[in-house]
Amino acid sequence: MSKQTGRRHLAGLTVWDRCAVMGVVNVTPDSFSDGGRFFDTTAAIKHGLDLVAQGADLVDVGGESTRPGATRVDEDEELRRVVPVVRGLASEGVTISVDTMRASVAEQALAAGAALVNDVSGGLADPRMIPVVADADAPFVVMHWRGLLAGGNVRGTYDDVVAEVMDELRARVEAVVEGGVAPDRVVVDPGLGFSKDAEHDLVLLAHLDRLLGLGHPLLVAASRKRFLGRVLAGPGAAPPPARERDAATAAVSALAAHAGAWAVRVHEVRATADAVRVARAVEGARTTDQGTGTGTGQDTGTGTGTGTGTGTGTSQDTGTGTGTEGPR
Numbered sequence: 001m002s003k004q005t006g007r008r009h010l011a012g013l014t015v016w017d018r019c020a021v022m023g024v025v026n027v028t029p030d031s032f033s034d035g036g037r038f039f040d041t042t043a044a045i046k047h048g049l050d051l052v053a054q055g056a057d058l059v060d061v062g063g064e065s066t067r068p069g070a071t072r073v074d075e076d077e078e079l080r081r082v083v084p085v086v087r088g089l090a091s092e093g094v095t096i097s098v099d100t101m102r103a104s105v106a107e108q109a110l111a112a113g114a115a116l117v118n119d120v121s122g123g124l125a126d127p128r129m130i131p132v133v134a135d136a137d138a139p140f141v142v143m144h145w146r147g148l149l150a151g152g153n154v155r156g157t158y159d160d161v162v163a164e165v166m167d168e169l170r171a172r173v174e175a176v177v178e179g180g181v182a183p184d185r186v187v188v189d190p191g192l193g194f195s196k197d198a199e200h201d202l203v204l205l206a207h208l209d210r211l212l213g214l215g216h217p218l219l220v221a222a223s224r225k226r227f228l229g230r231v232l233a234g235p236g237a238a239p240p241p242a243r244e245r246d247a248a249t250a251a252v253s254a255l256a257a258h259a260g261a262w263a264v265r266v267h268e269v270r271a272t273a274d275a276v277r278v279a280r281a282v283e284g285a286r287t288t289d290q291g292t293g294t295g296t297g298q299d300t301g302t303g304t305g306t307g308t309g310t311g312t313g314t315s316q317d318t319g320t321g322t323g324t325e326g327p328r
Helices: 041-053 075-090 103-112 129-136 161-178 198-206 208-212 226-233 246-259 269-291
Strands: 020-026 058-062 096-099 116-119 140-143 186-189 263-266 297-301 305-307 315-319
Touching: 020 041, 020 269, 041 058, 041 075, 058 075, 058 116, 075 096, 075 103, 096 103, 103 116, 103 129, 116 129, 140 161, 161 186, 161 198, 161 208, 198 208, 198 226, 198 246, 208 246, 226 246, 246 263, 246 269, 263 269
Parallel strands: 020 058, 020 263, 058 096, 096 116, 116 140, 140 186, 297 315
Antiparallel strands: 305 315
């Protein structure tokens, strides 16, 4: 854990001094946001390199859409889509996450150079996934998942969405660790948009501090999701298209970074890369203000009171009646 920010680090990967940016490469014809744009291997590799140039710290490569109602692709097709892109990006020195629910795809992607496995099912969709990840000693993203979204949003009912998501994630993490994955290589993801409506997603974002209490690095994947469209549209209006939600995504990225998230997963990288760097600068300024300041501060007014400064200086309020507080 960073002593400055409280952000948890992930064993087996580069340690960043801020929230990391995970850029998305969908090698699919049907993803909700950019399906078909990077379906060709060459185009997908170029897009991944472009994301790194724009500020991505790692790239998440997936060959199967997980949008509501999506039809699963067969194993051979997913392998055909994913592995060459992973190999091509790895040859350029890119840190790669593979987004898959299949152990065979994870295994071959790791062999081709992927460093991290991002499974939206947390290992539930394929019983071989946890042994494969454990044998490779790879970091593993455990997302909150209540089943495939075929036919719509399954089991999206909660009495207390934060408590229930935490309990279900905690149980899944325990199973993953019992299966051999090292605890310091586990990332948790609240699964925004998966079996949740817009209000659930917003409540989870408002309580990222509680999710961090699970004791693992936190991945926030809000990019272009429908709850952002509904926020932007307002009551009764049609949400804007997915690609018009990037500014809202960057706002969530800043909030997640400020809360202490390990990484944010986004389609459009540049704005989020700026957002997390600003959030880190604010964290640094707060640390400086609290512990490394020098000099003396004094407020004068018409009230009485005393204040305590930080670092090697002092701060005082003097006077009678009502006064104003100085800058901090």
